[in-house]
Amino acid sequence: MSKAVSALDGATFEGFAKVAETGLRGMITVRGDLASKEMAAAVKATTGAAVPAQRKVVTGDKGAVAWMSPDELLVVVDYDQAEAAVAQMNEALKGSHALVANVSDARAVFRLTGDGNRDVLAKLAPVDFAHEAFGADDIRRSRIAQVPAAVWGNADGSFEVICFRSVAQYVFDVLKVSAEVGGEVNHLG
Structure with a gap:
């Protein structure tokens, strides 16, 4: 490898x-219902942060999460933790209409x-x-x-x-x- x-x-x-x-930085695109309790729980478990408000970044004890659009977040973790974070978020969002993709290398x-x-x-x-x-903690695409x-x-x-x-x-x-x-x-x- x-x-x-x-x-x-x-x-x-x-x-x-x-x-x-x-x-290198672990970056995960997450798309789905940002207002759902499942999304809030998945983000909190993965980063230690809450789902951010529009155009904001919130930092937790395990990573950060940035608002990217009304149905998209960017989760930022250590590079070597990205795959585990994707698996954790997929499990937490199982049954929800959501997409979780590791975009770190892109x-x-x-x-x-x-x-x-x-x-x-x-x-x-x-x-x-x-x-x-x-x-501080503002983001713009x-x-x-x-x-x-x-x-x-x-x-x-x-x-x-x-x-x-x-x-x-x-x-x-x-x-x-x-x-x-x-x-x-x-x-x-």
């Missing part, structure tokens, strides 16, 4: 903000840190990244330049960008260009 590797092997770039691929994640990280994102996505509009992506805010002021693994190099490159010294906007910092 081959060894799992992240899309860009931990690539980083330091400009007026830092862009870093975060490495995604890449980047972390943006530094005072200018909001400006980096604002150059690339049609989202309001002002402090009062986008805070949108695009980064020309490709689909999701962005979520962390309590430490950093942001996570999730994209398809197939476009990871492109996303890294556009984030890098947007964060180059000399390209500061100093609008949202």
Whole structure:
């Protein structure tokens, strides 16, 4: 069996903000009735978190769960726990109309840190990244330049960008260009 590797092997770039691929992460797409007691129990058992409100991320003691659409969640766990989490959720949702799929190897994640990280994102996505509009535990599905992506805010002021693994190099490159010294906007910092 081959060894799992992240899309860009931990690539980083330091400009007026830092862009870093975060490495392997367990990610599970869950579709179904988000208001059902079965979904609430499955999410709680798997992550220790509640089903999040619209456009929110909730963190528990075993993982995090992000609202992706009215019938979709993204469950985030340690990479080596993803298959067990899928099995656990499938068992908990047995008899419910639901889909649980491990998408860990189909995604890449980047972390943006530094005072200018909001400006980096604002150059690339049609989202309001002002402090009062986008805070910790907020998530948006949108695009980064020309490709689909999701962005979520962390309590430490950093942001996570999730994209398809197939476009990871492109996303890294556009984030890098947007964060180059000399390209500061100093609008949202």
